[in-house]
Amino acid sequence: MQVYDQSVTQMNRRSLLKSAAAGLAVQGFSSAAPRKWRVCVIGHTGHGDFGHGIDLVWKSIPGAELLAVADPVAEGAAKAAKRTGAARIYADYREMLRKEKPDLVSICPRWADQRVEMIEAVSGAGAHIFMEKPMARNLADADRIVAAAARNRVKVQLAHVMHASPYVRHAARLVENGEIGTLFEVRGRGKEDSRAGGEDLMTLGTHIMDLFRLFAGDPTSCQAHVTQDGADVNPSHARTPTEPVGRVAGNQVNATFAFPRGVHAHFSSMASPDPGGMRFGIHLYGSRGVIFVPIQIFPSGQPSILRSAEWMPTAQQGWEPVTLPDPVPPPSPLGVQHLSNVAMVEDLLEAVQTGREPMCSEVDGRWTIEMVTAVYQSHLSGRRVAFPLQDRRSGLE
Incomplete structure (x- = not known):
């Protein structure tokens, strides 16, 4: 049975919720920290x-020197070096780690089937990590990643970039300051595109799980129901999705998580005739109103607030956009996620230098995988399951 240090996640959550900055995480930190950082990149x-x-x-991180990129595909490595400005190319990331001795490494592949080996190698080389999500294919892999980071005393930042959105940070402050009263419940929906159901839960639903914890704390239990075309799934329905991010099942998922202070959060994803992703986000329901936070990458993703205890708009009181105290910057020419990635890396660098945990550490990442695992465990067992999970398997293996 896993035993977690609850104070770590609670400290991170309080730090984020009470941050006074409305802009990107730790704005201006890089200019105050001129030290040089030796950086390498791993892709495939x-x-x-x-x-x-x-x-x-790293193009936007002052002091970052991109030494090399590793990719076993020569053409891809050459393109990556040109794109990033890396000085050298390697086919083997282990050789790159030995020769370049980086301070930080980006672990970039979206696919999670090489994740553990890469993280164990990078952390073993003493380098801190900025990595793509999802964190791992399964909970056993996530446990190995957490152990590797602890063993080698490195910091890990997982690119759950909603953490870095000023809109999310501002919404968190509104909840913390009682703008919607006492938080009663949270409802989240997946993107519900062609991956609706189990694949949506694992590929994009981890953003929802991450925000559940941000707003409500660490879950205490889960009860879930998973179906395929209306029939209960069983282990024979398990499949590997288009991208190998772990075993999934079902095209409809409904899961309820219990949290401290009586708060419950509900996740849903189902195949539908309008798979446009317009419902992808979370609603926060309080005694005096509702906040909707769409899952969109900053500078998109403006939340809305309904200041109504009845949770119903009226002629006098309707939905209002949540505005930030500072101007919203334009999108970066380096990609839709660039501003958020920069914020997360700046936060990682501050964590490295101060010893605190990053805003979305490997422990936070493991929680998202544990919550996904609990969905299948609960459904297949027909009962509510408690956290931390004693059985680290989902039942779909």
Whole structure:
């Protein structure tokens, strides 16, 4: 049975919620910290590639020297070096780590089937990590990643970039300051595109799980129901999705998580005739109103607030956009995720230098995988399951 230090996640959550900055995380930190950082990048063309801008983030980090990029596909390595400005190319990331001795490494592939080996190698080399999500294919892999980071005393930042959105940070402060009264419940929906159901839960639903914890704390239990075309799934329905991010099942998922202070959070994803992703986000329901936070990458993703105890708009009181105290910057030419990636790397660098945990550490990442695992455990067992999970398997293996 896993025993977690609850104070760590609670400290991180309080730090984020009470941050006074409305802009990107730790704005201005880099200019105050001129030290040089030796950086390497790991990708795999055709096998998760270089993620969502995880390789390009260093272009905007003062003091970062991009030494080399590793990719077993020669053409992909050459393109990555040109794109990032890396000085050298390697086919083997282990050789790169031995020769370059980096301070930090971007682990970029979206596919999670090489994640553990890469993280164990990078952390074993003493380098801190900025990595693509999801964290791991399964909970056993996530446990190995957490152990590797602890064993080698390195910091890990997982690119759950909603953490870095000023809109999310501002919404968290509104909840903390009682703008919607006492928080009662949270409802989240997946993107519900062609991956609706189990694949949506694992590929994009981890953003929802991450925000559940940000707003409500660490879950205490889960009860879930998973179906395929209306029939209960069983282990024979398990499959590996388009991208190998772990075993999944079902095209409809409904899961309820219990949290401290009586708060419950509900996740849903189902195949539908309008798979446009317009419902992808979370609603926060309080005694005096509702906040909707869409899952969109900053500078998109403006939340809305309904100041109504009845949770119903009226002629006098309707939905209002949540505005930030500072101007919203334009999108970066380096990609839709670039601003958020930069914020997360700046936060990682501050964590490295101060000893605190990053805003989305490997422990936070493991929680998202544990919550996904609990969904299948609960459904297959027909009962509510408690956290931390004693059985680290989902039942779909």
